[in-house]
Amino acid sequence: MPRPPVTALLAASHGxxxxxxxxLVAAVYDELRxxxxxxxxxxxxxxxxxxxxxxEAYAKLVDGQALRFNGRGxxxxxxARAMRQVLVDDARARTRLKRGGAxxxxxxxxxPEVAATDAFSDGRSDEVLAIDAALLRFxxxxxxxxxxxxxxxxxxxxxxxxxxxxxxxxxxxxxDWTAARLWLFQALSDxxxxx
Amino acid sequence: xxxxxxxxxxxxxxxxxxxxxxxxxxxxxxCPAERRDALAALLVASDAAGDFLDAPAAVLDVAAFAAAxxxxxxxxxxxxxxxxxxxxxxxxGQGGMGDVYLAERADGLFTQRVALKVVRAGSPxxxxxxxxxxxxxxDERRIxxxxxHAGIARLIDAGALADGRPWIAMDYVEGLPLTEATAGLPLRxxxxxxxxxxxxxxxxxxxxxxxxxLKPSNVLVAPGDDGRLHPTLLDFGIxxxxxxxxxxVETETxxxxxxxxxxxxxxxxxxxxxxxxxxxxLGVLLYETLAGRRPFGGPTPSAVEAAILExxxxxxxxxxxxxxxxxxxxxxxxxxxxxxxxxxxxxxxEPAARYASAEALEADLRRFLAGFPIAxxxxxxxxxxxxxxxxxxxxxxxxxLGLAALVGGVAVDGSRVRAERDRAERAATRAERTADFLxxxxxxxxxxxxxxxxxxxxxxxxxxxxQARADLAGEPDVLAQMLTTMGRxxxxxxxxxxxxxxxxxxxxxxxxxxxxxxxxxxxLLELANVRFRTEAYGPARRLARQALALDSxxxxxxTSERLxxxxxxxxxxxxxxDDAEAxxxxxxxxxxxxxxxxxxxRVDLASNLNNLGLILAEGGRADEAxxxxxxxxxxxxxxxxxxxxxxxxxxxxxxxxxxxxxxxxQAVADxxxxxxIGETALGPEHPFTAHVRESLAGLVAAPLR
Numbered sequence: 001m002p003r004p005p006v007t008a009l010l011a012a013s014h015g016x017x018x019x020x021x022x023x024l025v026a027a028v029y030d031e032l033r034x035x036x037x038x039x040x041x042x043x044x045x046x047x048x049x050x051x052x053x054x055x056e057a058y059a060k061l062v063d064g065q066a067l068r069f070n071g072r073g074x075x076x077x078x079x080a081r082a083m084r085q086v087l088v089d090d091a092r093a094r095t096r097l098k099r100g101g102a103x104x105x106x107x108x109x110x111x112p113e114v115a116a117t118d119a120f121s122d123g124r125s126d127e128v129l130a131i132d133a134a135l136l137r138f139x140x141x142x143x144x145x146x147x148x149x150x151x152x153x154x155x156x157x158x159x160x161x162x163x164x165x166x167x168x169x170x171x172x173x174x175x176d177w178t179a180a181r182l183w184l185f186q187a188l189s190d191x192x193x194x195x
Numbered sequence: 196x197x198x199x200x201x202x203x204x205x206x207x208x209x210x211x212x213x214x215x216x217x218x219x220x221x222x223x224x225x226c227p228a229e230r231r232d233a234l235a236a237l238l239v240a241s242d243a244a245g246d247f248l249d250a251p252a253a254v255l256d257v258a259a260f261a262a263a264x265x266x267x268x269x270x271x272x273x274x275x276x277x278x279x280x281x282x283x284x285x286x287x288g289q290g291g292m293g294d295v296y297l298a299e300r301a302d303g304l305f306t307q308r309v310a311l312k313v314v315r316a317g318s319p320x321x322x323x324x325x326x327x328x329x330x331x332x333x334d335e336r337r338i339x340x341x342x343x344h345a346g347i348a349r350l351i352d353a354g355a356l357a358d359g360r361p362w363i364a365m366d367y368v369e370g371l372p373l374t375e376a377t378a379g380l381p382l383r384x385x386x387x388x389x390x391x392x393x394x395x396x397x398x399x400x401x402x403x404x405x406x407x408x409l410k411p412s413n414v415l416v417a418p419g420d421d422g423r424l425h426p427t428l429l430d431f432g433i434x435x436x437x438x439x440x441x442x443x444v445e446t447e448t449x450x451x452x453x454x455x456x457x458x459x460x461x462x463x464x465x466x467x468x469x470x471x472x473x474x475x476x477l478g479v480l481l482y483e484t485l486a487g488r489r490p491f492g493g494p495t496p497s498a499v500e501a502a503i504l505e506x507x508x509x510x511x512x513x514x515x516x517x518x519x520x521x522x523x524x525x526x527x528x529x530x531x532x533x534x535x536x537x538x539x540x541x542x543x544x545e546p547a548a549r550y551a552s553a554e555a556l557e558a559d560l561r562r563f564l565a566g567f568p569i570a571x572x573x574x575x576x577x578x579x580x581x582x583x584x585x586x587x588x589x590x591x592x593x594x595x596l597g598l599a600a601l602v603g604g605v606a607v608d609g610s611r612v613r614a615e616r617d618r619a620e621r622a623a624t625r626a627e628r629t630a631d632f633l634x635x636x637x638x639x640x641x642x643x644x645x646x647x648x649x650x651x652x653x654x655x656x657x658x659x660x661x662q663a664r665a666d667l668a669g670e671p672d673v674l675a676q677m678l679t680t681m682g683r684x685x686x687x688x689x690x691x692x693x694x695x696x697x698x699x700x701x702x703x704x705x706x707x708x709x710x711x712x713x714x715x716x717x718x719l720l721e722l723a724n725v726r727f728r729t730e731a732y733g734p735a736r737r738l739a740r741q742a743l744a745l746d747s748x749x750x751x752x753x754t755s756e757r758l759x760x761x762x763x764x765x766x767x768x769x770x771x772x773d774d775a776e777a778x779x780x781x782x783x784x785x786x787x788x789x790x791x792x793x794x795x796x797r798v799d800l801a802s803n804l805n806n807l808g809l810i811l812a813e814g815g816r817a818d819e820a821x822x823x824x825x826x827x828x829x830x831x832x833x834x835x836x837x838x839x840x841x842x843x844x845x846x847x848x849x850x851x852x853x854x855x856x857x858x859x860x861q862a863v864a865d866x867x868x869x870x871x872i873g874e875t876a877l878g879p880e881h882p883f884t885a886h887v888r889e890s891l892a893g894l895v896a897a898p899l900r
Contacts, residue, residue, distance in 0.1 A: 083253050083255065128252050142205075152248075153252055176205075181244065181247060181248050185243070185248075189243075
């Protein structure tokens with residue numbers, strides 16, 4: 001598969017091209033998964049360092065060409081979204097293993113390694129899945145605040161970095177974060193009864 | 196909860212959380228009653244949430260990436276150094292002339308970020324040339340000081356490094372080079388950015404400054420406060436400051452500070468640059484932005500120069516039609532015609548044959564965007580017809596709904612639907628919003644987990660309208676366009692109350708901004724059509740007149756929109772009892788439409804014929820009405836198929852003629868066919884379908900009575 005023109009995708013997605021944004025996320029995601037797989041083949045027991053993982057993806061994607069200005073901030077927005085996918089896939093795979101399901105895990109090539117590795121968020125699979133599901137519902141109400149949660153929770157970005165990634169002010173990030181956090185808390189409290 | 200209500204809640208919540216905990220209950224009591232419970236629950240959540248979500252699931256280390264970028268760049272001896280009053284922070288770019296650094300004012304007086312351009316040793320302005328660079332800078336500074344434009348980075352300062360290399364400080368601008376920023380953008384957005392760039396260049400020309408070195412890296416694109424992309428032009432006047440030839444000194448090297456691929460023939464020949472030179476460069480930028488490649492190329496610099504001097508550029512549509520065209524280029528079919536013409540006029544070899552000014556180029560780009568005939572070619576009849584066809588080309592679902600808005604024999608002009616959809620969609624589904632937007636639509640319409648197939652158009656529209664209102668609150672013109680499109684779609688579905696709500700809001704928004712008179716016109720016309728349909732003829736007449744006034748003031752004469760407005764005016768006149776006036780206006784509309792050959796124009800003509808035929812038939816003039824109605828039905832059958840709603844409208848009108856002629860059997864047959872079409876194409880609940888059913892019942896019952 002040809003390497004996706006990431007700088008062009010970044011520019012386009014920054015300019016509002018939805019398709020480019022999705023392709024960007026897909027490119028980052030594919031790269032993250034590919035690296036995760038090769039990491040696991042090499043070191044069965046190694047803990048995956050997420051920073052190193054994304055870092056490597058970043059380096060591969062931009063092909064040594066440093067992204068500056070808005071490009072890097074935007075990349076982190078995409079990386080946070082891709083990270084969400086990776087974490088959710090990983091959590092789903094774990095949950096299935098726990099339940100003894102026969103289904104093949106989505107995120108990983110071979111199941112035993114999943115159990116062996118302490119990759120991202122062992123013990124937090126349920127939390128990751130619950131928040132991902134609630135966030136899907138919340139996005140219908142407030143897509144921007146949902147993106148803020150994605151950056152902060154799934155990407156660990158600071159308020160300042162989130163503001164840069166999403167192209168909004170820090171004050172907006174803080175307001176969105178506060179409101180979204182309470183909405184999600186409430187939804188998850190209620191959701192225990194509902195689901 | 197709907198997004199509007201959530202936005203209000205967020206505002207209230209923000210205020211409440213800003214208060215001391217003991218003051219919150221009182222403040223809560225002062226909040227609107229309908230939100231009080233939800234707010235109280237959120238406040239409880241705030242107390243209970245503890246460290247919820249405080250620990251991220253993963254951490255991306257941004258600082259590590261910044262360090263990696265530094266490492267990739269390698270150490271730069273200037274980084275950390277002081278240059279004049281500035282401290283160099285990092286290198287941000289490399290160009291043919293030298294390196295560009297981000298620098299900050301180092302004297303601690305105030306924080307100012309500048310882009311520091313350091314001319315590379317060996318460049319024409321380099322060591323040895325420094326005194327003349329500084330002298331030219333001093334000369335130019337007065338002139339450049341006049342350049343106050345939001346789209347132009349200012350020249351701030353200049354000096355020399357210890358090694359003699361000259362440097363220039365400019366406003367620091369963030370953004371991506373034009374061609375990178377536009378790759379993947381929709382065609383219209385690319386054209387809009389070029390139009391803005393041309394407008395900025397023209398402003399500089401007005402201040403008597405020629406750029407002389409326009410190229411993608413000198414046009415940086417970044418989102419502005421309004422959330423849209425805007426270009427900022429760098430290096431205005433720099434080329435002249437750095438160009439030894441402006442001293443009257445000939446250089447042996449022939450290295451002029453211009454970028455060959457973007458140079459005009461007169462520059463290649465070494466003649467002075469003029470405003471026409473910048474127009475040529477804008478033509479190259481437009482070409483590259485659209486086609487993904489430059490108009491003149493070659494394996495060596497001299498081959499490029501020869502191409503610039505001697506080769507006529509291929510139309511960009513032909514360049515993108517080639518199998519080797521980059522995937523960021525625009526499809527050839529979208530370039531053929533106007534954009535080809537505009538590019539080639541800007542790229543004319545003779546300066547006098549180009550656009551007379553950057554402003555004239557901008558104007559043609561704007562005309563293209565508005566769907567009007569461009570100036571670059573005399574508008575022959577055939578050409579105007581093509582313009583119409585493009586303006587009226589309709590797209591996917593929403594546009595189809597726009598066409599379905601042809602109800603009760605009234606033509607709602609289907610034009611501009613596609614353009615509006617593009618514009619509104621671009622804003623509404625900006626980048627990461629799309630997935631969320633669609634999720635929102637499905638979520639809100641699908642609470643019980645039913646299959647997406649059960650979604651109705653109506654549900655999607657309702658959800659989409661709510662979403663648009665929430666997402667586009669800060670962009671009133673875009674929101675108004677979205678609401679107009681949705682109002683038109685509701686009208687097509689026969690949901691008049693929802694149509695009226697959307698269109699009333701659109702009109703109010705456009706009235707308050709005053710920045711989109713043609714959009715305002717469209718909203719007024721659609722609202723007039725809704726009022727006509729709900730038999731409020733007084734308001735309908737007033738709205739149509741307002742639309743007509745705006746159209747006369749802002750649009751070219753004889754547009755399809757004008758004809759659509761007049762059609763509504765005629766229908767209102769007819770229903771107000773003035774059939775003679777209605778017929779007179781409709782004959783004018785029909786005469787205006789007949790020469791137009793676009794498919795949508797033909798369908799609109801069919802609608803106009805139907806309306807006139809119906810009015811004549813109602814006035815008892817069966818023989819005049821019959822051929823008009825037959826022609827109307829035939830046109831639609833041929834262009835849109837025998838089950839298009841228009842066919843049903845025509846049949847319904849012909850019933851009047853049948854009855855005048857005493858042919859009840861034919862009338863029943865026409866009504867039955869109209870009913871069958873209405874049931875399938877419009878739905879059994881649609882007002883038109885209901886009307887036909889009633890007529891049929893009356894007619895079938897009558898002979899028994």
